Amino acid sequence: MGALVKAFILCDDAQKQSGARKYDLKGAGVSFIESTVPVQFPSQVFKHTLWVYLQIFDDKPQGRVRLALMRADSERRYFFREMAIQHADQLRPTSVLVRLFNCEFPAREAYFIELWYDDEWLIDQRLDIV
Numbered sequence: 001m002g003a004l005v006k007a008f009i010l011c012d013d014a015q016k017q018s019g020a021r022k023y024d025l026k027g028a029g030v031s032f033i034e035s036t037v038p039v040q041f042p043s044q045v046f047k048h049t050l051w052v053y054l055q056i057f058d059d060k061p062q063g064r065v066r067l068a069l070m071r072a073d074s075e076r077r078y079f080f081r082e083m084a085i086q087h088a089d090q091l092r093p094t095s096v097l098v099r100l101f102n103c104e105f106p107a108r109e110a111y112f113i114e115l116w117y118d119d120e121w122l123i124d125q126r127l128d129i130v
Helices: none
Strands: 002-012 013-016 021-026 046-057 061-072 077-086 094-105 110-117 120-129
Touching: 002 021, 002 110, 002 120, 013 046, 013 094, 021 046, 046 061, 046 110, 061 094, 077 094
Parallel strands: none
Antiparallel strands: 002 046, 013 021, 046 094, 061 077, 061 110, 110 120
16 A cells, blocks of 8 residues: 555644544644845745654555655755654554754745655645745
């Protein structure tokens, strides 16, 4: 069967609530970020912290998640988070919260946050810096 993504959501903030599988996703579905700090593109970069909430099924007991930031104009890709995840129950999705601390955006334009799993691209979310 392989991996199957049930949810891949960009959020402003996220926290695990009390309880085994409950999450509070604030600003879920982020699609643009306003650069409020005066940044002189391209000599400076805009830094922003956001979260990714991921639910994924896999018939294997473990896998490797990698996140990448891809520029829409050049398709240049920056891999920046990699982690191993354990699937305790192959009949239920595994939930993961990932904090993307101080992501660097070198220009006001469209980007894609990509999800790679075991070295295979699965899905992405568009993110515009305005």
